[in-house]
Amino acid sequence: MTLRQLKKLTEVKFLNIYNINESRSVFHLLLDEFLGIDTINFHINLEKKISSDLLKLFNEKVSLVEKEIPVQYVIGYVKIDGLKIFVNKSVLIPRPETIDLCKWIVQEQLNDKKILDIGTGSGLISLFLKKHSKNCTIHAWDISKNALGIAIKNADQNNLDINFNKIDILKNHSFKIKFDLIVSNPPYVNKKEKGSISNLVKKNEPSEAIFVDSKDDLLFYKAIIKFSKSHLNENGIVYFECHKERINKVKNLLIINKFTDIKIKKDSFGIDRMIQAKNYGYA
Numbered sequence: 001m002t003l004r005q006l007k008k009l010t011e012v013k014f015l016n017i018y019n020i021n022e023s024r025s026v027f028h029l030l031l032d033e034f035l036g037i038d039t040i041n042f043h044i045n046l047e048k049k050i051s052s053d054l055l056k057l058f059n060e061k062v063s064l065v066e067k068e069i070p071v072q073y074v075i076g077y078v079k080i081d082g083l084k085i086f087v088n089k090s091v092l093i094p095r096p097e098t099i100d101l102c103k104w105i106v107q108e109q110l111n112d113k114k115i116l117d118i119g120t121g122s123g124l125i126s127l128f129l130k131k132h133s134k135n136c137t138i139h140a141w142d143i144s145k146n147a148l149g150i151a152i153k154n155a156d157q158n159n160l161d162i163n164f165n166k167i168d169i170l171k172n173h174s175f176k177i178k179f180d181l182i183v184s185n186p187p188y189v190n191k192k193e194k195g196s197i198s199n200l201v202k203k204n205e206p207s208e209a210i211f212v213d214s215k216d217d218l219l220f221y222k223a224i225i226k227f228s229k230s231h232l233n234e235n236g237i238v239y240f241e242c243h244k245e246r247i248n249k250v251k252n253l254l255i256i257n258k259f260t261d262i263k264i265k266k267d268s269f270g271i272d273r274m275i276q277a278k279n280y281g282y283a
Ligand SMILES: C[S@@+](CC[C@H](N)C(=O)[O-])C[C@H]1O[C@@H](n2cnc3c(N)ncnc32)[C@H](O)[C@@H]1O
Pocket: 091, 092, 093, 094, 095, 098, 118, 119, 120, 121, 122, 123, 124, 125, 141, 142, 143, 144, 147, 167, 168, 169, 170, 185, 186, 187, 188, 208, 209, 210
């Protein structure tokens, strides 16, 4: 079979799950990862025949995608801004809007700051902030032992020093340590909204990373804001990624809790998605 034929056959298989553009890019991701053929080499070798061994390996991976396993889990990692971030079913696959949040935060002067990332998952936010700052101390917490295992691996593999801890943010905590910046992309989808989430996500990604197991959609925001009030230094900043329909509710919570300088920012899809606020420390 030639590369040209392989592409045609594979894309058709993916059309039950992905649209044509996504099918194409999933094909190229697999081809690059498992056969070592990048897009440029693909186009200059369209008539090249693939050996039966390589074809077998490739088709094994294709069948995983056909079984609705996200391509990022099939490949086992994602590359973001020069970071290689390993992912498996224990962690949420990094989302473009979270990368937008990271890019917003690094516009701050982060050097020498103490930062806390609540619900670190794969470690994406912590890794990104550590990479883009000098001499800052990063603490990253998650309730999931398995997620923390992946995050620790990611910090090691990227040679970044981050302090990971298994902590449930919904419990009451009183630590001596205070932070200059607290960031979180917490679970924010209500279980009632399951219908709006794609099967690919529901079937594969960890439910505790996505869904709030409570009638209160804002459960995590309330807990993190309360925690931030007592654990942010004066002039400390809190950053959140939010559900697109609830960002104004998060804003109101911040106002009620006397945070100031509140700013909302759109993600790269043009959706109001992230928020920052300052704790002047007088409340
Ligand atoms: C939406 S994911 C965010 C993952 C990662 N920060 C990112 O942006 O890709 C939310 C994370 O919060 C963690 N989490 C859920 N409940 C928690 C709790 N009670 N305390 C701490 N972390 C929790 C989940 O395990 C998950 O890793």
